[in-house]
Amino acid sequence: MITYPLFEKRLDNGLRVVVNPDHNVPVVAVNLWYDVGSADEAPDKTGLAHLFEHLMFQGSAHVKSGDHIGLAQAAGGSVNGTTSYDRTNYFEAVPTSAVRLMLWMEADRLGTLLDAVDQSSLDNQREVVKEEKRQRYDNVPYGDAWHRILALTFPDGHPYAHPTIGSMQHLDAATLADIQAFFRANYRASRVVLTLSGDVSPDQGFRLAEQYFGDLPRLPGRRRPHIATLPPHEGVPRSDVSSSVPRDAVYAAWRLPKAGDPDLEALGLATSVLGDGITSRLHQALVRTELAEGAGAFTMSLARGNSVGVASARCWDGVEPEALESALIDSWKQFVDEGPTDEEHERAQAQFAREWLTELAALDQRADRFGQAATIHGSPDWVNQRLRTVLAVTRDDVVRATRRWLEPDNRAVLIYRRKDAA
Amino acid sequence: MMSSRRPRLGRQPAWSFPAAGEHQLENGLTVWVFDLPGQYVISATMALDLPLSAEPAAREGIANIVAHTLDEGTLSHPGASFTETLENTGAVIGAGVTYLATHVSIDVPVTGVVDAFPLFADAIRTPALADDDVLRHIGLRRAEIQQVMANSAQLAAALVPGAVFSDAFRTSRATGGTTDTLDAFGADDVRAFQAAHYSPKGATLVVAGDFAGLDPIALAESAFGDWTHTGIATHHEDPAGAAPRRRLISRPDAVQADIRIAAPAIDRADPRWPAFQVACSVLGGTFQSRLNTELRERRGFTYGVYMSTTQLRHGGYATVGGSFRTDVAAEAVTEALRLLDVAAKPFTTAEVRRAVNFLTRTAPLRYATASGVSQQAIVLASMGLDWRHIDESATQLAEVTADDATAAFTEIWPSNPAVLVVGDPALADGLGVEAEPTPDL
Numbered sequence: 001m002i003t004y005p006l007f008e009k010r011l012d013n014g015l016r017v018v019v020n021p022d023h024n025v026p027v028v029a030v031n032l033w034y035d036v037g038s039a040d041e042a043p044d045k046t047g048l049a050h051l052f053e054h055l056m057f058q059g060s061a062h063v064k065s066g067d068h069i070g071l072a073q074a075a076g077g078s079v080n081g082t083t084s085y086d087r088t089n090y091f092e093a094v095p096t097s098a099v100r101l102m103l104w105m106e107a108d109r110l111g112t113l114l115d116a117v118d119q120s121s122l123d124n125q126r127e128v129v130k131e132e133k134r135q136r137y138d139n140v141p142y143g144d145a146w147h148r149i150l151a152l153t154f155p156d157g158h159p160y161a162h163p164t165i166g167s168m169q170h171l172d173a174a175t176l177a178d179i180q181a182f183f184r185a186n187y188r189a190s191r192v193v194l195t196l197s198g199d200v201s202p203d204q205g206f207r208l209a210e211q212y213f214g215d216l217p218r219l220p221g222r223r224r225p226h227i228a229t230l231p232p233h234e235g236v237p238r239s240d241v242s243s244s245v246p247r248d249a250v251y252a253a254w255r256l257p258k259a260g261d262p263d264l265e266a267l268g269l270a271t272s273v274l275g276d277g278i279t280s281r282l283h284q285a286l287v288r289t290e291l292a293e294g295a296g297a298f299t300m301s302l303a304r305g306n307s308v309g310v311a312s313a314r315c316w317d318g319v320e321p322e323a324l325e326s327a328l329i330d331s332w333k334q335f336v337d338e339g340p341t342d343e344e345h346e347r348a349q350a351q352f353a354r355e356w357l358t359e360l361a362a363l364d365q366r367a368d369r370f371g372q373a374a375t376i377h378g379s380p381d382w383v384n385q386r387l388r389t390v391l392a393v394t395r396d397d398v399v400r401a402t403r404r405w406l407e408p409d410n411r412a413v414l415i416y417r418r419k420d421a422a
Numbered sequence: 423m424m425s426s427r428r429p430r431l432g433r434q435p436a437w438s439f440p441a442a443g444e445h446q447l448e449n450g451l452t453v454w455v456f457d458l459p460g461q462y463v464i465s466a467t468m469a470l471d472l473p474l475s476a477e478p479a480a481r482e483g484i485a486n487i488v489a490h491t492l493d494e495g496t497l498s499h500p501g502a503s504f505t506e507t508l509e510n511t512g513a514v515i516g517a518g519v520t521y522l523a524t525h526v527s528i529d530v531p532v533t534g535v536v537d538a539f540p541l542f543a544d545a546i547r548t549p550a551l552a553d554d555d556v557l558r559h560i561g562l563r564r565a566e567i568q569q570v571m572a573n574s575a576q577l578a579a580a581l582v583p584g585a586v587f588s589d590a591f592r593t594s595r596a597t598g599g600t601t602d603t604l605d606a607f608g609a610d611d612v613r614a615f616q617a618a619h620y621s622p623k624g625a626t627l628v629v630a631g632d633f634a635g636l637d638p639i640a641l642a643e644s645a646f647g648d649w650t651h652t653g654i655a656t657h658h659e660d661p662a663g664a665a666p667r668r669r670l671i672s673r674p675d676a677v678q679a680d681i682r683i684a685a686p687a688i689d690r691a692d693p694r695w696p697a698f699q700v701a702c703s704v705l706g707g708t709f710q711s712r713l714n715t716e717l718r719e720r721r722g723f724t725y726g727v728y729m730s731t732t733q734l735r736h737g738g739y740a741t742v743g744g745s746f747r748t749d750v751a752a753e754a755v756t757e758a759l760r761l762l763d764v765a766a767k768p769f770t771t772a773e774v775r776r777a778v779n780f781l782t783r784t785a786p787l788r789y790a791t792a793s794g795v796s797q798q799a800i801v802l803a804s805m806g807l808d809w810r811h812i813d814e815s816a817t818q819l820a821e822v823t824a825d826d827a828t829a830a831f832t833e834i835w836p837s838n839p840a841v842l843v844v845g846d847p848a849l850a851d852g853l854g855v856e857a858e859p860t861p862d863l
Contacts, residue, residue, distance in 0.1 A: 002462060024460045025790045026435030062426045066719055070710035074776040075431055076783020079709075093787050095437075100429035127722030134678045135725050135745040141572045199435075244675055246572035247565070277514070278493065279505050290558060293565040317565065343510065350512035354531050358463045361791045 002357070003384045004366070007202035008374075011210060013218040014190030018370050018380045019205035020197040022363065028099045028198035029363040031091040032106060033371030035193075035224070036186040038166070039085045039159035039304070047166015050083035051129050051174055052182050056090065057081070058121040060105075061112035065121060068105050075101060078364070083164050086303040087375055093364040096199050100208065107212040110192070113183055119176055126171055133165045141245040142416060145312075149253045152239050152412040153308050159227055160302060189213060190221035193374040197367035227305035230255050232410035239412075242419045247293060247314050248321040250328060251414040254309040256405050259301040259376055265386075266393050266401035267309060271297040272348040273340045273398075274332065275311060279347065282313065285331040290316050291324055303376045309406060321415045329408045336406055339399035352390050437786045439812035440795055442628075445639050451622035451646055454799055454809060455638045456630035461792035464535050464631035467527035467800045468546055471624030473735070474521050475592040475659040477615075481607040482592070483599015487559050488616045489517035489524055494555040496544040501552070504541070513538040515545060521593050522658070522735050523804035524620075529793065532632060535641070543645035551616060556609040563598050567863045574673055575745060578680035578844045580863060585669070585840035586684050586739045591661035593734060600863055621652040626803035630792040660736035661686075666840040672847040672857040679751035679845025683742040683758055685836050689733045690805060696818040697830035702729045702740055703777040704769055704827065705762065710776070712761050713742065723750045727758070735805055740835065751845055752852025762835065768828040777827075782816045 007019045038049045059065035072079040077094035092102050137143040147163040154161035194213065196205045232255050257263045275282045275297025286292035295313040302308065311332065315324050340348065360366045360383070373382035442454035477484055493508070493515050495501045508515060511534030517526040526546050530538040570576045580596060587594035627646065629638050663686040688695055706713040706729025713727045727744030742762065746754040760766075789795050789812075799809050843849060847857035 022460065024458075025786050026437055027787050027790055062428065066710055066715070070708070070776075073708045073710070073784075074779045076434075076779065076785075076787065078784065078787055095435050095783055095786055097432040097434050099432075101431060104425070104429050124719065124722045128718055128725055131678070131723070131745065131747060132725040134747060135575070139574055139676055139678045139680075139745065141569070244572070246568040277505070277509065279502060279509055284502065287562075288558070290561065293562060314565075316561070317568075343506070347506065347510050350531075350534070351509060351514070354463055354512040354514065354529060354534075357531055358529060358793070361461055361463055361793075363790060364787075 001388060004360070006380055006384065007205070008380065009206050011189065011214055013214070013216050014221055015209070015213050015216070016193045016374055017206055017209040018193060018195040018374055019200060019202045020195065020366065020370060021201055022197060023199050026096045026199050027093055027363060028096055028196055028200050029091065029093040029367035030099065030102045030106065031089060031195040031197070031364070031367035031371050033193045033375045034088045034187065035191040035222070035375055036088055037084050037086045038162070038164035040186070043157050043162070044170065045174065045178060046162045046170045047129070048170070048174055048178060048182055049088060050164050050166065051126065051171060052179055053081045053083045053088050054125040054129055055117050055121060055179060056109050056113065058125060059116040060109040061115040062108050063105050068109070071105070072098065072102060077102065085160055085164060089368060089371060091364060091368060099200065103208055103212040107216065110187060110189070110213070111216050113187065114180055117176070117179060122174070122176055122179060126174065130168060130171055133168070137165060141243070142249060145251060145414065145416070148239055148241065148414050149251060149308065149310060152237055152414060153253050153255060154230070160305070188219040189216040190219055193371045195367040195370040195380070197363045197370065224304065229258065229305050232405065232407070233412050234410070236409065237412040239414045240417065241415065242417050245416050245418050247317065248418055249312065249314045249416040250321050250325045252311045252328065252411040253414070254406055254411055256299060256307040256309045258305055258307055259303050263401040263405060264299065264301060264307055265390050266397045267405055268299050269345065269348040269352065269390070269393055270335070270340070270398050270402045270406060271299050271309060272351060273344045274335055276351065281331050281335055282311065282328065286313050286324065286327055291319050291327050292316055295328070321417065325413065325415070332406070333408045336402050336408065339402065340395060342395060345395045345398060349391055353387060356387055434783060435786065439785070439789060439809060442799070442809050447622065447643060447647055449622040449647070449649055449651055450624065451649070452626045452803070453639065453642045454626065454628045454803070455633070456628070456792070456795050456799065457633045458630055458792050458795065459632050461631045462532050463529055463792060464532055464629065465527065465529050465792040465796040466542065466627065466629040467525055467796050469626045469628070469800045469804045470524040470620060471656050472524045472619050473656065473658050474519060474597060475657060476619055477592065480603060481611060482595060482603040483563060484607050484612060484615050485519045485524060486598040487556060487563065487612055488551065489519050489526070491551050491555050491559045491612065492517050492526060492545045492549045495550040495552060497548040497550055498544055499541070500550055504545070508538060508541045511538040515542065519597050520804065521597065525800060532636070535636065539641045539645050546620060547649055549616060551609065551613045553609040556612045560604050563604060564601060566598065567601060571860050571863055574676055574678070574680045574844045577671065577860065578682045578743070578842055581669070581671070581842050582682050582684050582739070582741055584664070585667070585842055586664060586686050587661040588664050591659050593659065593661040594664065596863060618652055618654055621654055622646060622649045623651040624656060626800070628796045628799045628803065630796040630799070658735040661734070664840070666836065666838050668841040668853060668855045669843070670847070670850055670853050670855045670857045671842070671844040671860055673845055674847060676748065676845045678745045678747055679843050679849060680745050681743065681751065681755060682842040683755070683762070683839050684739055684842070685839040687731060687738045687740040687834055689736060689738050690807060690811065694830040694834065696815060697822045697826040698834055699731065699781065700774055700777045700819065700822045701764065701769065701827040701831035702731050703781055704773045705729045706742055707777065708780050713758060716761060717744070717754060717757060723747070723754050733805060748846045748849065751843065752849055755841060755843065755853060762839070764828055764831045769824045771824045774822060774824045774827050778819050778822060782819050785812065785816065
């Protein structure tokens with residue numbers, strides 16, 4: 001079993017530092033997980049966390065707009081940031097020559113963003129984000145499926161009920177004062193995990209973290225607001241959409257336990273047997289029989305309250321969505337009743353092992369997982385334990401978790417119907 | 423106190439593309455082994471010297487169907503038992519076609535490689551290609567065509583090769599074939615195509631990962647050593663360009679227009695390749711490229727705009743692409759064409775240095791994993807190039823001057839490239855073209 005070396009320290013201002021030395025290539029992945037995401041937005045200010053993330057690239061007291069990415073790329077780095085429900089991450093993988101530069105720029109924007117952000121950068125990035133929303137969600141067949149699944153899974157006003165990208169109306173309404181308030185409330189050293197993975201020693205990593213981040217003020221951290229766990233759906237809530245899609249499609253969604261609950265890893269193995277690849281139950285029952293053009297299932301891990309499980313299938317030309325849903329649920333029910341075979345269970349574990357090792361083979365993805373582990377699971381060592389944990393899940397664990405969380409009657413259903421072109 | 427002074431870059435670490443162990447089996451198969459400590463998932467890819475120009479014209483798409491049906495069962499492991507046995511080792515197999523080659527790949531944890539490798543060879547050498555599996559995959563390809571036609575960005579991308587190359591060449595048409603050509607073959611044809619064209623001669627097997635305690639050459643020899651050449655000859659076409667034109671594909675409900683501006687370009691063997699690559703990077707290869715700075719960061723027209731190059735065995739093409747909200751899309755085309763007029767604003771030394779640094783210094787990161795190394799190696803092998811090309815190319819890139827980049831770009835990129843827009847028909851006036859309905863693919 002692979003165990004990555006791991007060293008941790010907390011600076012006096014509360015910033016947590018994780019160093020994972022790996023000297024195989026002269027590259028260091030720098031990753032910052034900020035403990036704030038779209039679930040922390042007010043219901044009338046959706047999209048603010050992500051819009052704010054864009055403004056983090058528009059310059060700070062000593063960095064010109066666009067230079068964060070520009071200087072990193074010219075130094076040989078790959079850079080970006082993403083916003084999700086429970087966190088915002090910023091990351092760059094750079095040659096060892098550029099580690100100081102990146103830490104300095106990251107610290108500069110955490111310390112001095114408000115010196116630079118102004119109405120014109122807000123207005124520009126508001127348009128960019130609206131284009132992102134159009135490109136990724138609004139102008140794509142089934143592009144709003146995930147948003148509709150969230151709205152079915154969580155009640156109105158629930159922190160996970162709205163999409164991270166937000167609404168056009170809220171994006172239009174965001175003010176400079178909103179941005180400033182968001183920064184002051186959430187962007188502080190005590191809410192950051194800084195991870196360095198790659199060609200750096202623990203001493204060097206801690207020294208650099210202290211040098212660049214050590215002078216940031218000590219401000220209180222926070223206890224993550226509690227979100228209650230919702231019980232499984234009852235009565236099969238439904239949403240039926242007419243849309244410009246090439247084929248009708250069926251999605252089913254379940255409320256699952258939150259990240260860190262032992263059942264969630266068992267459910268990950270269950271959805272793998274059900275919907276991962278051409279050996280899966282759904283592929284065999286729906287695609288090989290030419291009821292569906294594609295079928296799959298997965299779990300989406302969320303930190304508080306509930307995660308989400310999803311099954312999906314796109315109708316084969318001429319197949320009605322009702323017939324497809326019925327076949328999907330028959331297959332699902334058989335699995336819930338009988339559980340996986342021993343061979344299926346072990347295959348799902350072997351496939352998980354490869355996927356997990358592949359992910360950790362890349363320094364940038366590994367660093368991101370350490371940030372996730374420290375932020376959501378309390379310790380970066382979760383990364384080293386996870387494969388062991390999943391391989392220890394028994395077939396009986398899967399059967400028990402499946403019956404508790406994935407009963408067909410506890411699903412919600414989203415159907416897309418093809419709107420014929422006028 | 424936090425320092426206001428930006429740290430200088432440290433010394434650029436010495437780096438070179440990992441050296442391959444090279445072997446040739448008696449049947450002509452070339453094997454490159456990249457031993458990468460710490461990479462515990464082995465990545466292996468077979469590049470068959472099988473360009474799509476080998477397909478019979480009436481049966482385009484047949485190579486793609488073969489590739490997609492390989493893992494549906496083999497002669498020794500019929501039906502689902504093949505993938506089940508393979509996946510029990512933790513492996514995943516994939517296959518696909520490009521204009522240059524067919525690629526079949528496997529990723530497998532080190533612990534499963536000895537069991538998985540013979541199965542990988544089975545899929546390539548003795549696939550069952552059973553009737554119902556082949557017919558289902560033809561149906562799935564039809565469905566995929568419908569998905570592409572319904573997706574504005576995918577449709578725009580799918581129309582690029584036909585906009586760039588003369589229709590006398592295979593490279594102008596979809597790799598997976600069209601609705602019409604899919605009608606023209608059945609399972610017997612698919613099996614015959616595989617039997618005739620899957621051959622070790624000219625093929626390259628790339629394996630990358632941590633081989634501590636393993637002998638990858640012995641694995642390759644035992645899996646592929648007795649594979650015999652079918653005698654088929656390979657021809658790589660050198661496609662001529664198409665007459666450039668503007669097209670607007672009508673999407674009445676679209677909230678954005680997907681734009682592609684494209685033209686034929688050069689391959690890596692052309693002496694201007696490093697300078698052209700730098701030029702495209704300055705224009706659209708980085709966040710602070712000319713196109714992205716103007717159209718995203720100054721004007722807020724788009725989430726992002728890029729310029730990329732695609733190289734073939736002979737020739738290639740370059741493409742500018744992005745999605746723009748309808749009310750600025752025509753202006754975006756005009757502005758992009760203005761920015762592509764490099765003669766009017768030649769590259770500066772500072773721009774060229776930044777692009778060269780980006781292209782060369784990102785290499786350690788791009789090639790830090792087994793899959794990164796093997797994917798790049800297989801692209802080179804498919805072009806008939808050697809893995810040493812990466813280091814040679816870095817040396818050449820470092821010597822590119824602003825004048826070289828300006829000269830290469832202005833010579834290669836035409837003043838009237840093809841323009842494709844998939845979007846609101848109301849854009850017709852602004853673009854100066856008639857809107858067309860979505861073409862059948």
